[in-house]
Amino acid sequence: MPDSTQHDPSARRQAWTSYWASGRLHSCATSFDGNYTGVIGASWRQAFSALPAGTRVLDLATGNGPLPALLWELHGDAVQVDAVDLAGLAPSWHEAGKHASIRFHPGVDMESLPFADASFDVVTSQFGFEYADHGRTLAEICRVAAPGASLRLVMHHHGSRLVQVGREELLHHAWLSAPEGLLEAARGVIPVLAAVRAGRPPDMAAVQAREAYNRAMVALGAAAEASAAPDLLLETRDTVHRLVRDVGADPGAALRALEVLAGSLEQARLRTAEMIACALDRPGIEALARTLSRLCPQARVAFEELAQAEGVLAWAFSADGIGASAG
Numbered sequence: 345m346p347d348s349t350q351h352d353p354s355a356r357r358q359a360w361t362s363y364w365a366s367g368r369l370h371s372c373a374t375s376f377d378g379n380y381t382g383v384i385g386a387s388w389r390q391a392f393s394a395l396p397a398g399t400r401v402l403d404l405a406t407g408n409g410p411l412p413a414l415l416w417e418l419h420g421d422a423v424q425v426d427a428v429d430l431a432g433l434a435p436s437w438h439e440a441g442k443h444a445s446i447r448f449h450p451g452v453d454m455e456s457l458p459f460a461d462a463s464f465d466v467v468t469s470q471f472g473f474e475y476a477d478h479g480r481t482l483a484e485i486c487r488v489a490a491p492g493a494s495l496r497l498v499m500h501h502h503g504s505r506l507v508q509v510g511r512e513e514l515l516h517h518a519w520l521s522a523p524e525g526l527l528e529a530a531r532g533v534i535p536v537l538a539a540v541r542a543g544r545p546p547d548m549a550a551v552q553a554r555e556a557y558n559r560a561m562v563a564l565g566a567a568a569e570a571s572a573a574p575d576l577l578l579e580t581r582d583t584v585h586r587l588v589r590d591v592g593a594d595p596g597a598a599l600r601a602l603e604v605l606a607g608s609l610e611q612a613r614l615r616t617a618e619m620i621a622c623a624l625d626r627p628g629i630e631a632l633a634r635t636l637s638r639l640c641p642q643a644r645v646a647f648e649e650l651a652q653a654e655g656v657l658a659w660a661f662s663a664d665g666i667g668a669s670a671g
């Protein structure tokens with residue numbers, strides 16, 4: 345994996361645990377309100393529409409459970425769902441009593457599943473499977489799949505709009521935390537403003553800190569203006585502006601809030617870098633199809649691009665007839 349942060353499992357897990365703790369239903373909350381709509385939502389609805397009562401579904405890398413939520417909407421408790429994720433989860437829609445047919449398993453690595461052989465009729469993952477080791481996870485999927493089971497994956501596409509925005513946001517992350525970026529400028533100006541508010545006259549260093557902050561704000565405005573994906577810059581600008589505006593005679597609270605912001609930006613950067621590193625190009629998805637065909641020669645494998653007006657959104661990958669002893 346290209347990004348060094350990919351090798352730190354606890355940082356990866358924590359970055360997603362923090363994200364899910366916010367209560368968001370899925371990982372593209374800024375692109376899709378509610379659950380997924382458009383071609384991605386339609387593809388899942390079609391895949392799920394004809395599931396017979398009693399079907400056992402395993403959702404890998406489930407997050408706060410957009411696919412279990414959709415299965416509940418379509419089938420209620422007629423379908424049994426086990427939903428695993430490496431991270432800690434907080435699916436606010438899920439009530440243990442009401443949704444007893446849906447079981448969340450946080451802290452579970454899909455490369456090593458805690459389920460018996462031949463346990464599931466359908467295995468799914470939305471923007472999740474591609475984050476793990478493909479060969480080991482496919483071997484686990486084939487092991488826990490019942491004879492004749494099917495696999496449905498929606499995965500990040502190398503050329504999707506989400507990935508393009510992600511690449512641009514990585515540049516914005518780099519600038520925000522660079523020595524001349526906004527965070528460093530805010531670290532410099534907050535103590536200066538606090539001193540002024542405490543009644544001390546500004547010295548030369550204070551003037552320079554204010555100038556550096558103003559320069560960073562102007563540079564951010566220009567970068568946002570020139571960007572097709574300015575949200576990260578604009579949201580960070582607004583948060584920093586509020587912190588700086590409200591600083592009191594003691595800079596402590598504002599400086600602590602700034603470090604909280606820096607930490608959450610670093611987690612967002614990590615998630616974005618991971619998405620880009622995991623996104624599959626055509627040779628990548630062809631290799632995945634070959635690996636599955638080797639592990640499970642009887643499987644009928646297919647894949648296609650999911651696209652709508654704004655361009656390609658994802659890969660849809662499916663395999664029917666998986667499961668150890670399917671003939």
Ligand SMILES: C[S@@+](CC[C@H](N)C(=O)[O-])C[C@H]1O[C@@H](n2cnc3c(N)ncnc32)[C@H](O)[C@@H]1O
Binds near residue numbers: 369428455476477
């Ligand atoms: C982009 S989110 C997708 C979540 C959800 N399926 C959705 O559609 O919103 C990727 C998820 O994969 C999980 N993940 C990454 N590697 C994993 C692994 N090896 N095993 C299980 N989950 C993993 C992360 O914790 C994160 O929740």
